[in-house]
Amino acid sequence: xxxxxxxLGPRDASEFIxxxxxxxxxxxxxxxxxSEDNFYKYLYLRENVAGMHKELWFHQQGDRSWxxxxxxxxxxxxxxxxxxxxxxxxxxxxxx
Amino acid sequence: xxxxVLKILKEGLNDNKGWKKTWQNPEIKKKYDVIIIGGxxxxxxxxxxxxxxxxxxxxxxxEKNWIGGGNVGRNTTIIRSNYLLNENEAFYxxxxxxxxxxxxxxxxxxxxxxxGVLNVFHSDAQRDSFVRRGNSMIINGADAExxxxxxxKSIYPFLDYDNARFPIKGGLFQKRGGSVRHDAVAWGYAHxxxxxxxxxxQNCEVTGFKIKSGTCIGVETNKGDILANKIGCAVAGSSSxxxxxxxxxxxxxxxxxxxxxxxxxxxxxxxxxxxxAGHFYISQSxxxxxxxxxxxxxxxxxxxxxGMDMLEDVCEGGLALMPTIGKARLLRMWGGIMDxxxxxxxxxxxTHIKGLYLNAGWCxxxxxxxxxxxxxxAHLLAKGASHSLSENFQLDxxxxxxxxxxxxxxxxxxxx
Numbered sequence: 201x202x203x204x205x206x207x208l209g210p211r212d213a214s215e216f217i218x219x220x221x222x223x224x225x226x227x228x229x230x231x232x233x234x235s236e237d238n239f240y241k242y243l244y245l246r247e248n249v250a251g252m253h254k255e256l257w258f259h260q261q262g263d264r265s266w267x268x269x270x271x272x273x274x275x276x277x278x279x280x281x282x283x284x285x286x287x288x289x290x291x292x293x294x295x296x
Numbered sequence: 297x298x299x300x301v302l303k304i305l306k307e308g309l310n311d312n313k314g315w316k317k318t319w320q321n322p323e324i325k326k327k328y329d330v331i332i333i334g335g336x337x338x339x340x341x342x343x344x345x346x347x348x349x350x351x352x353x354x355x356x357x358x359e360k361n362w363i364g365g366g367n368v369g370r371n372t373t374i375i376r377s378n379y380l381l382n383e384n385e386a387f388y389x390x391x392x393x394x395x396x397x398x399x400x401x402x403x404x405x406x407x408x409x410x411x412g413v414l415n416v417f418h419s420d421a422q423r424d425s426f427v428r429r430g431n432s433m434i435i436n437g438a439d440a441e442x443x444x445x446x447x448x449k450s451i452y453p454f455l456d457y458d459n460a461r462f463p464i465k466g467g468l469f470q471k472r473g474g475s476v477r478h479d480a481v482a483w484g485y486a487h488x489x490x491x492x493x494x495x496x497x498q499n500c501e502v503t504g505f506k507i508k509s510g511t512c513i514g515v516e517t518n519k520g521d522i523l524a525n526k527i528g529c530a531v532a533g534s535s536s537x538x539x540x541x542x543x544x545x546x547x548x549x550x551x552x553x554x555x556x557x558x559x560x561x562x563x564x565x566x567x568x569x570x571x572x573a574g575h576f577y578i579s580q581s582x583x584x585x586x587x588x589x590x591x592x593x594x595x596x597x598x599x600x601x602x603g604m605d606m607l608e609d610v611c612e613g614g615l616a617l618m619p620t621i622g623k624a625r626l627l628r629m630w631g632g633i634m635d636x637x638x639x640x641x642x643x644x645x646x647t648h649i650k651g652l653y654l655n656a657g658w659c660x661x662x663x664x665x666x667x668x669x670x671x672x673x674a675h676l677l678a679k680g681a682s683h684s685l686s687e688n689f690q691l692d693x694x695x696x697x698x699x700x701x702x703x704x705x706x707x708x709x710x711x712x
Contacts (some may be wrong), residue, residue: 218710221596256302274598
């Protein structure tokens with residue numbers, strides 16, 4: 201797979217490390233009533249879709265930036281590559 | 297139809313005209329006692345043990361493609377029971393014992409070959425960890441031996457002992473490990489289950505579950521609705537997709553694992569050998585091809601094919617261990633979809649929906665588990681309670697904190 205890095209251009213996927221579903225950016229609040237259950241779901245449960253998947257990749261052998269990639273898990277086709285910081289801003293959440 | 301030597305002689309004289317189908321192509325009934333979704337190794341083994349050991353009649357196995365087309369035909373055929381944690385080791389040792397008598401049980405030649413599995417180590421620290429694992433195996437009734445370098449040299453003279461980066465310091469050996477012809481496992485279980493009256497239905501894809509007030513009463517398929525008292529799901533890499541039809545999210549990610557076969561060579565590798573400094577395992581098939589593999593590609597995939605970077609990684613590991621294979625040409629490669637769980641261990645459990653049961657999370661170790669997985673899942677389906685060997689493989693262990701993390705990697709499926 202070739203990942204079109206928003207800053208560096210097309211790079212081979214082997215330069216990157218995969219973390220998983222981009223929902224990991226939505227860390228639950230620790231001080232809510234249901235936080236125990238929320239953290240269980242956050243840590244362990246995944247939608248694991250066959251199809252369009254937003255996921256976190258780390259450019260370990262490059263500029264060490266975190267990316268959010270929209271990729272089809274059935275065809276490996278990549279549709280969108282964003283910096284995770286930009287992605288999170290657009291989610292309307294602060295970086296905490 | 298019972299296979300034996302006399303039958304082969306008779307059919308040989310009769311131009312082989314009397315053979316019947318290995319399994320039938322039955323009409324679908326409206327209702328079954330138990331439906332197994334997934335006609336892979338685990339599903340067929342479950343159906344067989346349900347009929348044979350637990351005397352359940354009226355069982356169907358629904359397979360969306362054909363028997364033997366999924367992971368049961370997409371692995372490197374290795375059997376072993378060399379785990380560290382008690383929850384795993386006792387289970388896999390039970391599986392290895394079932395492999396030893398499998399062919400008589402199913403009346404089918406699965407070419408079970410206990411040629412030995414050798415895990416080489418390359419440092420003092422790794423030796424200590426392998427010794428610990430060997431002791432855990434012996435405590436759980438399995439066999440394990442520690443080989444020094446001279447012993448390994450006498451059996452496997454072709455390994456690279458002088459590798460400056462990864463010198464071989466010894467190995468953990470399990471004599472009873474080995475390999476099995478994987479297609480014959482699928483065909484054999486299908487044949488034996490069919491003999492006991494199990495309906496094996498191919499090209500039948502489950503498209504939904506019929507759930508009525510918290511109880512699963514049947515499935516919707518491309519061949520119409522089928523009712524059942526109990527439904528067991530054993531669909532490996534497709535588990536998340538299937539269970540999403542019952543609005544369940546599972547502690548799984550699906551990843552692609554590749555396997556490779558070289559051209560046929562004269563026999564020179566006795567048994568299975570694994571590299572301790574990278575992820576590489578190899579054996580030689582009866583046809584002479586080198587069968588080898590390594591790590592998963594590491595990202596979510598349902599594609600049944602992987603990338604060239606992993607091929608390169610696997611071959612680098614292979615050449616560091618045994619440079620002699622460098623001239624062999626690669627004949628075939630393929631990918632299978634692994635149901636990677638959050639702690640690297642499987643799930644054999646009921647779900648919160650009554651009548652709906654789950655068998656999943658085998659990561660890339662499902663093949664060796666086939667008989668025990670089938671046995672324990674059949675026990676759960678027949679009796680409604682877990683078998684003592686699979687009682688720790690619970691679906692809610694992640695919520696309760698009872699993880700079985702063999703490698704100690706945490707909730708990161710691509711590291712298990």
